[in-house]
Amino acid sequence: MKPKERMAIPRQKAPELPVEVRIKNFDEVTGGFDEKTAVTEAERCLQCKKPGCVQGCPLSNNIPEFIRLLREGEVEKAYWTVRETSPMPAICSRVCPHEMQCEGGCIRGKKGDPVAIGMLERYLVDWMVANNKNLMTPCAMPKNRKVAIVGSGPAGMAAAYYLAHDGYSCTIFDSLPVLGGMLTVGIPPYRLPRDIIKAEFDALKSCGVEIIPGVTIGEDKSLQDLKDEGFEAVLLGVGAHVSRKLGIPGEDLEGVLHGVDYLRKVNLGEKLDIGKRVVVVGGGNVAIDVARTALRMGSTDVFILYRRTKKEMPAAQAEIHHLEEEGVNIEFLAAPVEIHGENGKLTKIECIRMELGECDMSGRCRPVPIEGSNFMIEADAIIPAISQSVGHTAEQGMEIELEKWGTYKVNPDTLQTSVPWIFAAGDDVLGPQTVAKAAFQAKQAAKSIAAYLEGNL
Ligand SMILES: Cc1cc2nc3c(=O)[nH]c(=O)nc-3n(C[C@H](O)[C@H](O)[C@H](O)COP(=O)(O)OP(=O)(O)OC[C@H]3O[C@@H](n4cnc5c(N)ncnc54)[C@H](O)[C@@H]3O)c2cc1C
Numbered sequence: 001m002k003p004k005e006r007m008a009i010p011r012q013k014a015p016e017l018p019v020e021v022r023i024k025n026f027d028e029v030t031g032g033f034d035e036k037t038a039v040t041e042a043e044r045c046l047q048c049k050k051p052g053c054v055q056g057c058p059l060s061n062n063i064p065e066f067i068r069l070l071r072e073g074e075v076e077k078a079y080w081t082v083r084e085t086s087p088m089p090a091i092c093s094r095v096c097p098h099e100m101q102c103e104g105g106c107i108r109g110k111k112g113d114p115v116a117i118g119m120l121e122r123y124l125v126d127w128m129v130a131n132n133k134n135l136m137t138p139c140a141m142p143k144n145r146k147v148a149i150v151g152s153g154p155a156g157m158a159a160a161y162y163l164a165h166d167g168y169s170c171t172i173f174d175s176l177p178v179l180g181g182m183l184t185v186g187i188p189p190y191r192l193p194r195d196i197i198k199a200e201f202d203a204l205k206s207c208g209v210e211i212i213p214g215v216t217i218g219e220d221k222s223l224q225d226l227k228d229e230g231f232e233a234v235l236l237g238v239g240a241h242v243s244r245k246l247g248i249p250g251e252d253l254e255g256v257l258h259g260v261d262y263l264r265k266v267n268l269g270e271k272l273d274i275g276k277r278v279v280v281v282g283g284g285n286v287a288i289d290v291a292r293t294a295l296r297m298g299s300t301d302v303f304i305l306y307r308r309t310k311k312e313m314p315a316a317q318a319e320i321h322h323l324e325e326e327g328v329n330i331e332f333l334a335a336p337v338e339i340h341g342e343n344g345k346l347t348k349i350e351c352i353r354m355e356l357g358e359c360d361m362s363g364r365c366r367p368v369p370i371e372g373s374n375f376m377i378e379a380d381a382i383i384p385a386i387s388q389s390v391g392h393t394a395e396q397g398m399e400i401e402l403e404k405w406g407t408y409k410v411n412p413d414t415l416q417t418s419v420p421w422i423f424a425a426g427d428d429v430l431g432p433q434t435v436a437k438a439a440f441q442a443k444q445a446a447k448s449i450a451a452y453l454e455g456n457l
Contacts (some may be wrong), residue, residue: 011113012379014042019325023295026189031323033116038123042071044108044394045115052105059085059092059434063102063117070120076133079124083137087158087259088438090135090196093121095187096436097285097316128244135199137276139207145453148231150217150394153181155237155426157200158439161405164447168453171231174210175216175393178268180240182427186286187266188293192276218396223422233449236395236408236417236424237442240388240432247283250339251384255346257284259286259385266293275380277301279349280308281336282303283313287385291328294383302328307354307367335367337374339382349377392429398422414457415445423449 007031015031016022022029033041053063069078074357082089097101098118106114128135136340145168149156152174160170178184180197188326217223233330243258245251257274261418263270265282278299280291283306292402294302304323306313307383309332317396324330353373356365390406401418408417409422415423425445426438 006044006046009040011116012037014119026296028193029190031419032126033119033123041116042067042120048107052107053102056105057102058440061085067120075124075127079128080126082121088162088200089121090125091183092436093118093125094192097434099317119393125380136203139164142169142208143167144169146231147449148226148234149237150234151181151237151239151380151453152179153237153239153426154435155442156437158442159235159237159446160209161427162443162450164209166450170209172211172342173215174213177214178212179213181307185267186260188289216393218393222397223395232411233447234422235449236422236428237259237426238394238428240390240427242389242391244387244389246336246384248338250341253341253346254344255340255381256339257381257383259290259383262290262383262387263293266297272297274299277379279377279379279382280304282385283315285315288315288323290322290383290385292326294410295326304328304330304332304334305336305351306330306348309333312364346382349374349379349382378393388432406429414448415441416448
């Protein structure tokens with residue numbers, strides 16, 4: 001095909017559940033490409049010599065190569081090309097913020113729509129599943145050297161994947177009764193169906209990885225206990241699960257919930273009724289997931305308060321689009337200043353209008369309150385979803401150095417903490433980030449753990 005012909009092909013659209021259907025359930029909203037659509041979309045790729053998509057991908061997936069194979073009908077080979085660098089393509093293809101990563105680097109995005117790289121990657125996985133193919137290569141023969149992994153989120157999963165492939169015996173401990181960390185108790189099933197996560201764990205188990213849910217390290221057993229049980233190294237992948245508070249009066253009233261706590265409860269199956277009128281605070285993925293979840297749980301009047309403008313919202317564009325389609329309004333340039341209540345229960349939220357002030361080097365402007373612009377909103381619930389920090393149960397009884405923000409202090413090259421046999425990766429090092437970034441860091445940590453165990457670190 002001539003480059004001009006490729007340029008003329010428009011970005012292909014994925015099927016989506018109609019709004020009136022999807023807001024009544026947690027079914028996956030976006031469907032996959034069929035073969036014809038996938039090949040047409042793959043034809044749009046210009047096979048750049050210096051591919052910006054690879055640079056944008058935290059895992060450096062060989063995107064042009066898998067797209068080339070896909071359009072030549074070599075779907076299985078294309079899948080294994082991705083799998084070489086990605087420990088969880090089924091998950092990343094669905095939840096990575098592609099526009100900020102691979103698709104953000106796609107040259108076609110400069111003058112139009114980038115290639116739908118995420119959807120193409122998803123097509124490969126869907127094809128493998130539909131054709132009953134194994135999603136993981138066999139693991140190496142076990143060496144009888146034990147590594148403990150604390151946390152079953154993307155960091156823990158990725159570390160186990162790489163260590164098991166190197167022949168180390170891994171055991172993953174998680175305090176929750178379910179596996180997957182924020183993939184399962186954060187990201188809602190309408191974006192990431194649970195059978196996708198289960199398939200990854202089944203594959204890990206088939207590689208000999210032992211998985212023990214319902215055990216809190218630091219409470220049920222300590223890091224030292226793990227060492228005494230023969231684990232020669234530990235990876236901490238405990239994430240960032242502690243909700244940041246707004247720090248305004250009234251935050252202890254009934255009706256105030258915090259973003260990841262609310263999502264965790266709903267995702268663990270609690271039938272929460274938080275009332276009809278719900279105000280969510282924040283502009284990231286978590287705020288949007290909270291608002292869309294509240295709608296599906298029966299709240300009818302849900303809106304978001306965000307202190308900047310749409311341009312500055314850190315959430316993925318596709319998520320903002322889905323949110324608006326589902327009828328959630330965003331009140332821009334507004335922030336809560338006090339939560340008012342009666343008899344211990346929230347009744348009204350006092351807010352203030354903001355304007356954008358000085359901008360930093362990156363062009364992000366500081367929101368400044370406009371004096372005297374206060375206004376009231378009546379609400380049944382308010383859910384701040386403004387960030388999370390790291391909880392520190394795991395290292396109870398052990399001194400591990402921390403950074404100023406409470407993340408683990410690690411050697412940036414090796415991911416080793418101040419205790420030589422303990423490594424850390426993911427949100428507990430980076431702060432709240434993304435699945436692919438957590439997975440990439442865990443891959444580096446797994447390499448360092450192997451080097452440490454072999455006496456090379
Ligand atoms: C609502 C929401 C939506 C998101 N959407 C996206 C998205 O669309 N795309 C994207 O790329 N990223 C998204 N993220 C971010 C992404 O989920 C995280 O960056 C990623 O999960 C971090 O992985 P992790 O393994 O470091 O930690 P986590 O996934 O947080 O896993 C940590 C695990 O450690 C366990 N744990 C903690 N302490 C202990 C202990 N003491 N003992 C035993 N177990 C313990 C926890 O129970 C948890 O299961 C989202 C996050 C949230 C909250």
